[in-house]
Amino acid sequence: MQKVAKLIDTTLCIGCKACEVACQQWNDQEFTMGVFNNTYQTMPSLAHNFWNLIQFNELEINGAQSWLMAKYQCMHCADAGCIKACPAPGAIVQNANGIVDFNQDNCIGCGYCITGCPFDVPRLSPTTKKVYKCSLCSDRVAVGLEPSCIKACPTSCLSFGTRDALHHNASKRAEELRADGHAQAGVYDGPGVGGTNVIYVLKHADRPQDYGLPKDPHIPWTVSLWKGPVKWLGNAVFFGGLLTALVHYIKVGPKEAHRDE
Amino acid sequence: MNKPRIERFTFPERMTHWLTAISFVYAGLSGTALWSRKMWWTASVLGGGETIRAWHPIGGVVFALLLALMFRRWATQMKIDADDRRWLAVSHKYAIHDEAGVPESGRFNAGQKMLFWVQSVSAIVLFASGIVLWFPELMPRGLRLIAILTHPLAAVASLGGIVVHVYMTTLVVPGALNAMLRGWVTPGWAASHHAKWFRAVQRK
Numbered sequence: 001m002q003k004v005a006k007l008i009d010t011t012l013c014i015g016c017k018a019c020e021v022a023c024q025q026w027n028d029q030e031f032t033m034g035v036f037n038n039t040y041q042t043m044p045s046l047a048h049n050f051w052n053l054i055q056f057n058e059l060e061i062n063g064a065q066s067w068l069m070a071k072y073q074c075m076h077c078a079d080a081g082c083i084k085a086c087p088a089p090g091a092i093v094q095n096a097n098g099i100v101d102f103n104q105d106n107c108i109g110c111g112y113c114i115t116g117c118p119f120d121v122p123r124l125s126p127t128t129k130k131v132y133k134c135s136l137c138s139d140r141v142a143v144g145l146e147p148s149c150i151k152a153c154p155t156s157c158l159s160f161g162t163r164d165a166l167h168h169n170a171s172k173r174a175e176e177l178r179a180d181g182h183a184q185a186g187v188y189d190g191p192g193v194g195g196t197n198v199i200y201v202l203k204h205a206d207r208p209q210d211y212g213l214p215k216d217p218h219i220p221w222t223v224s225l226w227k228g229p230v231k232w233l234g235n236a237v238f239f240g241g242l243l244t245a246l247v248h249y250i251k252v253g254p255k256e257a258h259r260d261e
Numbered sequence: 262m263n264k265p266r267i268e269r270f271t272f273p274e275r276m277t278h279w280l281t282a283i284s285f286v287y288a289g290l291s292g293t294a295l296w297s298r299k300m301w302w303t304a305s306v307l308g309g310g311e312t313i314r315a316w317h318p319i320g321g322v323v324f325a326l327l328l329a330l331m332f333r334r335w336a337t338q339m340k341i342d343a344d345d346r347r348w349l350a351v352s353h354k355y356a357i358h359d360e361a362g363v364p365e366s367g368r369f370n371a372g373q374k375m376l377f378w379v380q381s382v383s384a385i386v387l388f389a390s391g392i393v394l395w396f397p398e399l400m401p402r403g404l405r406l407i408a409i410l411t412h413p414l415a416a417v418a419s420l421g422g423i424v425v426h427v428y429m430t431t432l433v434v435p436g437a438l439n440a441m442l443r444g445w446v447t448p449g450w451a452a453s454h455h456a457k458w459f460r461a462v463q464r465k
Binding site: 230 | 296298
């Protein structure tokens, strides 16, 4: 099956937040009061009931004032850290089309996915004690519709399609930008997590942190170590211990009291 | 004729031990469900995922508190002395019941003392990392990343010690289980397994 993806051409984002509103509306989120902290940003970060945030990053790059707007939501990683860390079967599923979806019925609210996620996306609800994030509108995609954020985007900043086609478009766009003199323009799609199904075109691809994106995202090594070698160590200790005990008992047997007082 | 009996563990010692054991089994079983999806059946047995998510930390805190009581009661008796170090050096001979050259033990032999220290240290790590994992929304990411690795590592160390402990006390040393359940041992048992302690008790 073809992987689906979302392309975010940050050079075309005008910061209108139509995608935020569409996300809130389609996913039936309660109204959340924003926070004013001297930026245009709706709130400081994602929330359990706010899955799609435009980050407004004002900074100076090479002496020029830059206003980098970047959409912040689940990246739908091929090698998803949330799935790796999650203990509850069926709480996080990866669909054949690449969408990583949370199923709150099976979620136990341990929050391991929050720690496993290299992009710091999942959020725990203080009321339901379950974790929530962008589903890439899996309910819409399943019936052939594009995700609500893409539907609402008034520029062509956001587009939806197969991963291969969008990757091609992203590379072409980055090439255009470089031809226009933006030498550092490039594609951001998290190779460290097997590729993400959300693809960015960045004018400053050499400094993704300025867009609020991690420079080299990968599943945290402590999570990988736990889910790999530490599990084998645990198996070896437990089953090796039982086997050793069995062999010892059969070969050596119990230690009888040898002194009579 | 009644055999003479020597008190090995007092009633408070035995109660503390067994309550600690029960909390260990609960925290351990519920913990294995969080450790691996292949062990999820333990969560099903214990009331489901949400139940163990709520109660595993509480069971862990109870375990830590009870272990702290044991620590306060036994820490001074668990000091590793020169005889213990020699005992550990020849523990392979102890394991095959070749007792020649194995130093006599006091109330606790060096193996039991090792178990005590392994459990104490791993309990501290389990408690500290467990608090972090309990409230992920309040903890900085760096701490959570450390805790998610150190918690299972300490659990493996603790479990490894308990596998040996349970095997030794139920199968290898007849009378040891009764000592912890009913509190007494026979003089022959005491002289055989804890000669220094036996002589000290006799002197009293």
